[in-house]
Amino acid sequence: MSADSRKPTGWSREQMAARAARDIPEGSYVNLGIGIPELVARFVPEGREFIYHTENGLLGMGPPPAAGEEEPELINAGKKPVTIVPGASFFHHADSFAMIRGGHIDVCVLGAMQVSAEGDLANWSTGRPGAIPAVGGAMDLVAGVETIFVITQHTTKTGEPKLVERCSFPLTGKGVVSRIFTDLAVVDVTPAGFRLSELAPGVTEAEVREKSGAPLQPIR
Amino acid sequence: MIDKTIDSAAQAVSCIGDGAVVMIGGFGEVGSPVELIHALIDQGTRDLTAINNNTGNGEVGLAALIGNGQVAKMICSYPRSSHSKVFPELYRAGEIELELVPQGTLAERIRAGGAGIPAFFTPTAVGTPLAEGKEVRELEGRTYVMEPWLKADFALVKCDSADRMGNLTYHQTARNFAPLMCMAAATTIVQACRVVEAGAIDPEHVVTPGIFVDRIVEVAEPVQESRLIAEGRSYP
8 A cells, every 4th residue: 555545644733723622611711832732722613712811911812913914012922923802901920820820721731842641741941951941931830720731742753752651851840731632642641640532533542552651541 | 399200211221230130021022121221231231130031032132231241140931032042152151140930930029029028839830840949838738839039129111101200001912021020129210102291191091100110211112122133133
């Protein structure tokens, strides 16, 4: 069988974001991390309304502006131009992080370098000599938001597993991740470790296990 | 009569001496008081401790202050960005000290400094390298780390409108750290896009009350860092 005749397997970046969006309840206050998590805003399921928080001081963030309509002082946490929706509000950083640490944000979707079987997250530094450590708001988000989703490729560009027994990179938070959306599967973090929840089209349990660095409980 | 307005950015920052701790408003370039920073570069003040969320962009504004060797220590949450090259080079060469603080902890430490609260407990960073060596306490079944207040000799911030009493409003997401820094500095220096008559700002709309502000200079058309960078400019 030639490569061309094979069906594509796994989820694209957009499909991972759309899959994560399906698990966010109606009316949630949501903080989206930089990268693939930003795409979640494009896939809000029909009939649901989410309110987006960006930690630099805006609640009610809308989609990116059309080219030429950018406002220089209206940006998101990734420092990219955004818009506001009717009902939006601006506030300073202490209020913004009170929303986060005070438990007022319902869901946060973050990227990851590694996630452990106990739900530990590493996403701010490799800890290597010469690396510039940069944490931003990630540690505040994982400490204060009840539901932390991670969207990430299942492995690194060089094929190393990102779902691991124990993180080798410095931690962002301990035991904070509840669900992981990868290009291959949806994986839950349970008291008994990782559990497969759903496979992407064309992906087998064996493949997910082979590309994971820790055991996975089978799909229930 | 109380009048906190000052004629020029150079005069406004003239009180800042070598070794000062300076909070600088802004999240990336948004809200950055670039004209005040450039006045500080012109003045040549050295051995500064600078507190900002980032470390500047290109070779203008905060990045230029750092690149000019005037900053001995940086306290920030995110010293990387697509246009930040000055800080990483100095940091790798061991020529600048870095205190990395989670963004919300940075904001709360500054707020606490302004509010007279010498320390507080937060769940942020528990179990990570950024909590190592810090006092922890169990409160209602959860572990928290103690963080100290952060105060400064000076704050440099940008606002939208100011009146002579020091009442300030901000524009969109340019507010970010400014209201907190105004509270936490012994002397707060503001660059305002416009200075208006006392009473022209509706008291209901004042974001920073004038009690937290000491010096105001009007900079009617502030430069935009990204525009300077796109034009290949550097400062001085």
